[in-house]
Amino acid sequence: MEVHGRVLSSATPPSEEEMDLRRGPWTVEEDLKLINYITVHGDGRWNTLARCAGLKRTGKSCRLRWLNYLRPDVRRGNITPEEQLLILELHSRWGNRWSKIAQHLPGRTDNEIKNYWRTRVQKQAKQLQCDVNSKKFKDAMRYIWMPRLVERIRAASGSSLQASNPLPDCPTEQPGQAWPCPESSASAPAGSNSSDSVVTHFSSPPASDSFTGDYHNYPGCIQGGENKSGDGIQAGFAQLDGGWYENREMFDFEQGGWGENLWNLEDNWFMQQEV
DNA sequence: AAAATGGGCAACCGCACCACC
DNA sequence: CGGTGGTGCGGTTGCCCATTT
Known part of the structure; x- marks a missing residue:
């Protein structure tokens, strides 16, 4: 059976x-x-x-x-890039509060999200030879992984994304720390109805206790010409452990495709230079 | 082809919290 | 106020299966 x-x-x-x-x-x-x-x-x-x-x-x-x-409303199948992005962001905000994170992913259970984190995310940390809670990995997540997810989602939806839905209410959210990148939003995949859709935007930063960096932007969605100093971000660059890395060329997520290694050899090599 | 290995995931465990008596 | 049952949460375990050797 x-x-x-x-x-x-x-x-x-x-x-x-x-x-x-x-x-x-x-x-x-x-x-x-x-x-x-x-x-x-x-x-x-x-x-x-x-x-x-x-x-x-x-x-x-x-x-x-x-x-x-x-439960009839349990949603099975692969975690979509939109959901992945939301998980990453909410986890950076709340940590291992799986049930709380699950509340914002309709149909997903805390167990499923927890398993996703432990298998996929921790695997990436292992590849980078760092701890998931380390600044190094969190920065990599923020400056490399999440921007690429955004780009991936954007590409998949024909670059017509809009910040249609704010993130769920977050009591710790601080309005003064808005990310100046309203375009970096992820809409639900076609076919999902609006009430079930998982939509994230980045007009406001995750207010994470553990995140040591500022939340100004995802490097991957920086508009041309921007060059901020002191926040670990420059146009097209990511600062990881004090080193600057050109984001789009050095970290090519698209090669392996989603679901495979997030970090290619160059990623690993450059990350390791900063250990 | 068989054995070894590793990944993914369902299920269990221990603990904490709350309501009720 | 303490005991008990119900519930929820996060961590861990163990099984199944696919891949590798």
Whole structure:
């Protein structure tokens, strides 16, 4: 039996654990029991629900299964560049507040975002031989990764992006630190309806405790002629650990394509010069 | 072709918080 | 005020599968 690509064995008899709680992968039968029960009675009071539904599972297990997998509005599939961008930005703002971040990605669960971070993002940090929490990596994320995401999204949508939706309310947001780059916005991919769309813009900076840099701009979206000093940004350049790197040429994300290595050999080499 | 390795992801665990009694 | 149950969160584990050797 197969559910969402995962082979499930419903033939494993509980045997001596018949009266005990089951653990491990859910069977289709269990899924159906849970879905049917919640459809009729609603969710909440998960321990009671588990008993009444005839599931030999803990309430926690039922809740997790429902919220992360069975809920009708759970959105599955690859994390889109728009979502990636939002995750990066919200994480820079809130850190490992996965549930809070997930609230702003409709259909995505905290578990999914957490897994994305741990597998994809931490992998990139590993390639750069630095910690995800290090300034080096955060700067790389801000000055290289995110601008490229913006460009990628912009290119995919025919450069007709508009800052249609502000980021979700953020109590820590500080209006005085606006990024002067309203064009660097990401709209939802075609096909997603407006209420589900994940839209980010960068008119205001993430107010992150951990981010040591200013939030003036993404180098990748700097308009010609701008040359700020003292904030780690120049037109087309990114300052990482004190060194200046030409953004568009030195960091070519497009070569590998999204989902593969974010950093090419040159990226790694230049980053390592500054360690 | 088989074994080893690594990545991705579902699920579990421990803890904290809150409401209720 | 302390105990208990329910809930939510972040961290971790373990399984499955694809890729590499």
